[in-house]
Amino acid sequence: MGLLLAIVVWAITFAMAVPFVTQTWWMPESITALGDEIDRAFNWTLIGTGVIFLLAQAALGYTVWQFSRPTDKPASDSHGNNKLEILWTTAAAVIFVGLTFVTYSVWAETRFIEQKSMQPSADxxxxxxxxxxxxxxxxxxxxxxxxxxxxxxxxxxxxxxxxxxxxxxxxxxxxxxxxxxxxxxxxxxxxxxxxxxxxxxxxxxxxxxxxxxxxxxxxxxxxxxxxxxxxxxxxxxxxxxxxxxxxxxxxxxxxxxxxxxxxxxxxxxx
Ligand SMILES: [Cu+2]
Missing domain, CATH: 2.60.40.420 (Cupredoxins -  blue copper proteins)
Structure with a gap:
């Protein structure tokens, strides 16, 4: 039963990943240089989060499979693991702050428009x-x-x-x-x-x-x-x-x- 559930989890994950990897139902072609930059930033974010998502779903399926077997061992409480907590909190912070640095210039270019005169000019x-x-x-x-x-x-x-x-x-x-x-x-x-x-x-x-x-x-x-x-x-x-x-x-x-x-x-x- 556990293995069956794991296979269902992995199958759903695989089915969800396919349209992203093959890029069916994708965005229309970008028509500005800035749009190309935004796409690059988008792709980096997608790859980063996508890899973590796939690893997490793989681990979820494995856990469902391995720990659903009947066992004689008594249940035990977990009080957490400080080392692991620090590790994944730091990793998440590094990824998020890193993405901010990578994409900051694109964001600034679309949002920080200096308030020039409202009248058109030659250029x-x-x-x-x-x-x-x-x-x-x-x-x-x-x-x-x-x-x-x-x-x-x-x-x-x-x-x-x-x-x-x-x-x-x-x-x-x-x-x-x-x-x-x-x-x-x-x-x-x-x-x-x-x-x-x-x-x-x-x-x-x-x-x-x-x-x-x-x-x-x-x-x-x-x-x-x-x-x-x-x-x-x-x-x-x-x-x-x-x-x-x-x-x-x-x-x-x-x-x-x-x-x-x-x-x-x-x-x-x-
Ligand atoms: Cu409207």
Missing amino acids: RLIVEVTGQQFVWNMRYAGEDNQFGPTDIALIDDAAGNPVGLDRSAPGGADDIMVPEMQVPVNKEVEVVLKSKDVLHNFFVPELRIKLDTVPGLVGKLRFTATKEGKYEIVCSELCGLGHYKMRSFLHVVSQEEYEAWIAEQASYLF
Whole structure:
């Protein structure tokens, strides 16, 4: 009976390990240099924890098998073993702190974005993304490279003004509102994240970064996509009944295609 139970434990462990080792149902391809680094950090963590998991499950099966036999020996209490306690506590601490050092720079690069001016520049494109139940609103600064001011009194979804942009104010006339994001390949993009109502979460799996959009706060993410293509933007924070359909797309295109697209969007304004 003990051996049978051990075989079940090992079989479940093996079945669980197979998709990870063969990488079926795996993440989509990363499209940024930072994403590759995150994948490396992820893989190191997975290998470390995976090996410990397999050893622990092997030991569990062995223990179930060996110690389930009837025996004449009386049961005895264990009062622990200080040497072993110190050994595995230290080992766990070394592994966790070690992983922190290995992955710290990646974490810092995604999270510690210095608060530069909110206006776009020649080497950096800024796209403002405002989440609302259940759509993403993308805003580009337009030809003047200046985001116009917004006012909640001007919010009018039916009139195509979901963020309350003041078209008559300086910088506001040429701002472009679109439902999908288009960016040039190999260009640094800063995503400025806002929310109109509840928590949402901006997530593009291929970028390997995500951030909550929080009402009243401004979040920032930065990425430089190196592969052209169409990628899904999903909301990964349960935000209401329509959460499942809150999606958009990120189009990574050549600089020429981007310029043609932005010019076309601007042509609809006047
Ligand atoms: Cu949402």
